[in-house]
Amino acid sequence: MKLSNLLANIEYTVINDGNPEITDIIYDSRKVTDGTAFVCLKGYTSDGHKYAQSAVEKGAAALIISDDLSFNVPKNVAVIKVENTRKALAYISAEFFGRPAERLKTIAITGTKGKTTTTAMIASILECAGIKTGTIGTLGILYDGKVVKTDNTTPESYEIQKAMHDMLECGCKAMVIEASSIGLKHYRLADITFDVGIFTNFSHDHIGGVEHKDMAEYLYCKSLLFGQCRHSAGNIDDEKFTEITKLAVEKPVTFGFSNKADFVASDDHLLFENGFIGVHFELSGKKKLSLDVNIPGKFNVYNALAAISAVSFFDIPDKAIVEGLHKAKVKGRVEPVPVPGNYSLIIDYAHNALSMENVLSTLRLYKPNRLITMFGAGGNRPKVRRYEMGETSGRLSDLSVITEDNSRFEDVMDIIEDIKTGLAKTDGKYVVVPNRKDAIRYCMENAQDGDIIVLAGKGHEDYQEIKGVKYHMDERELVADIIKEMAEEKK
Ligand SMILES: CC(=O)N[C@H]1[C@@H](OP(=O)(O)OP(=O)(O)OC[C@H]2O[C@@H](n3ccc(=O)[nH]c3=O)[C@H](O)[C@@H]2O)O[C@H](CO)[C@@H](O)[C@@H]1O[C@H](C)C(=O)N[C@@H](C)C(=O)N[C@H](CCC(=O)O)C(=O)O
Numbered sequence: 001m002k003l004s005n006l007l008a009n010i011e012y013t014v015i016n017d018g019n020p021e022i023t024d025i026i027y028d029s030r031k032v033t034d035g036t037a038f039v040c041l042k043g044y045t046s047d048g049h050k051y052a053q054s055a056v057e058k059g060a061a062a063l064i065i066s067d068d069l070s071f072n073v074p075k076n077v078a079v080i081k082v083e084n085t086r087k088a089l090a091y092i093s094a095e096f097f098g099r100p101a102e103r104l105k106t107i108a109i110t111g112t113k114g115k116t117t118t119t120a121m122i123a124s125i126l127e128c129a130g131i132k133t134g135t136i137g138t139l140g141i142l143y144d145g146k147v148v149k150t151d152n153t154t155p156e157s158y159e160i161q162k163a164m165h166d167m168l169e170c171g172c173k174a175m176v177i178e179a180s181s182i183g184l185k186h187y188r189l190a191d192i193t194f195d196v197g198i199f200t201n202f203s204h205d206h207i208g209g210v211e212h213k214d215m216a217e218y219l220y221c222k223s224l225l226f227g228q229c230r231h232s233a234g235n236i237d238d239e240k241f242t243e244i245t246k247l248a249v250e251k252p253v254t255f256g257f258s259n260k261a262d263f264v265a266s267d268d269h270l271l272f273e274n275g276f277i278g279v280h281f282e283l284s285g286k287k288k289l290s291l292d293v294n295i296p297g298k299f300n301v302y303n304a305l306a307a308i309s310a311v312s313f314f315d316i317p318d319k320a321i322v323e324g325l326h327k328a329k330v331k332g333r334v335e336p337v338p339v340p341g342n343y344s345l346i347i348d349y350a351h352n353a354l355s356m357e358n359v360l361s362t363l364r365l366y367k368p369n370r371l372i373t374m375f376g377a378g379g380n381r382p383k384v385r386r387y388e389m390g391e392t393s394g395r396l397s398d399l400s401v402i403t404e405d406n407s408r409f410e411d412v413m414d415i416i417e418d419i420k421t422g423l424a425k426t427d428g429k430y431v432v433v434p435n436r437k438d439a440i441r442y443c444m445e446n447a448q449d450g451d452i453i454v455l456a457g458k459g460h461e462d463y464q465e466i467k468g469v470k471y472h473m474d475e476r477e478l479v480a481d482i483i484k485e486m487a488e489e490k491k
Pocket residue numbers: 027028029030040041042043044045046047048051151152153154155156180181182183210211
């Protein structure tokens with residue numbers, strides 16, 4: 001694409017004239033190839049302007065800058081000066097990829113908690129309505145069965161625009177994205193008008209260091225989303241609702257337990273039946289439905305309300321809402337895995353004491369026959385983490401099954417001994433089964449009716465790291481293999 005076309009929607013000054021054909025847009029000099037446009041971003045640890053000369057040497061056809069350069073740029077390299085290069089990156093990336101957001105239904109979610117879960121719920125509902133959907137967030141870029149890993153919850157604008165372009169190529173009709181406050185602050189979502197913006201909730205987080213200077217800035221950055229959405233919806237029970245949605249271009253749709261909300265939840269209760277662990281509630285207001293949500297924890301009523309509000313702007317049948325929430329799951333986070341017995345098996349990413357405490361105490365509320373936690377701990381990481389995990393599982397589980405995790409360069413049995421040291425502070429029962437597949441099998445063979453078994457630590461990961469090598473290991477596949485093996489042995 002010609003440089004002039006990329007610049008269609010931004011204000012700029014020409015420093016070096018020229019209108020080269022641009023093969024790609026790059027913001028890391030190490031990735032520059034012939035004919036690319038190099039955008040100099042001023043970062044936290046470095047400044048892209050310092051690498052502009054190296055980019056030219058590698059064949060960049062154009063430089064996008066905000067500061068003057070300290071070397072003589074060859075005449076055949078176009079130089080364009082803008083006020084803010086991060087913002088310019090968003091605008092030129094949108095042009096480069098053919099403005100993909102305009103050809104998708106787009107939903108962005110902001111809030112301190114619930115972004116990932118609500119994203120998954122919306123995608124599940126849209127998929128049940130036959131709308132192929134891609135998502136972007138903490139779990140990476142997910143579409144068409146693919147997972148593209150990203151460095152950020154809200155990736156850089158170039159990655160977002162490319163992802164939407166690739167989603168369209170695969171037949172996606174909708175895209176749901178987690179809009180982090182930092183992403184909004186750094187223009188990663190600039191030049192996108194979303195169909196819907198969603199606000200989940202607001203609490204203390206992301207203050208200090210390279211994040212926000214204070215709560216006011218954190219709140220302001222979240223509020224920016226609503227100035228770039230056609231429609232919006234928010235949690236009316238949250239005291240910051242009005243302030244955060246103040247830039248909304250039309251009156252936001254509201255959700256919550258309050259009778260004032262457009263979508264009202266009531267009669268919520270935990271649901272643990274035939275292996276289904278979730279939450280039930282009645283929906284009233286703009287829609288009347290009786291709903292079972294497949295993700296444990298009462299706060300998921302709010303996430304489900306957020307998802308229902310988001311899809312209310314499209315023509316989605318109630319059946320898809322009911323079905324979508326009934327089968328919604330977030331990969332690796334309290335993710336249920338189907339098993340033949342009358343017990344529940346859950347895969348969760350919890351790999352430190354705090355996340356283990358959160359997931360186990362949420363599951364204890366379901367009053368299982370026994371709560372069984374299988375876990376290990378990472379090698380070459382602080383030992384205190386192992387003691388704490390041992391202690392937490394010992395305190396909250398009826399049985400701990402201690403096994404291996406990413407042992408890296410340490411001996412598995414040494415790590416297990418450290419976990420046992422922490423566990424010994426409690427009177428929790430435990431067994432040691434060093435091989436992870438054997439440990440899963442132990443849990444499944446010994447499961448009793450009404451048990452909840454948590455396979456903690458790996459979550460969405462599909463590998464195990466031992467002595468510098470990442471071996472393929474997906475717990476979903478291991479469970480499926482064990483089910484087959486157990487069925488064969490029964491014959
Ligand atoms: C603090 C922060 O936000 N940093 C983000 C920022 O990196 P940076 O500006 O610090 O990069 P830098 O290292 O200073 O480099 C500046 C520029 O020089 C370039 N460079 C550098 C070296 C070189 O040899 N050549 C070269 O061209 C770099 O490619 C870059 O363009 O821009 C990068 C590209 O967009 C981001 O990946 C990176 O996020 C880092 C990984 C990060 O941890 N960010 C956190 C704070 C964050 O964004 N979090 C939010 C919220 C998460 C949540 O909700 O929990 C998120 O959305 O992820």
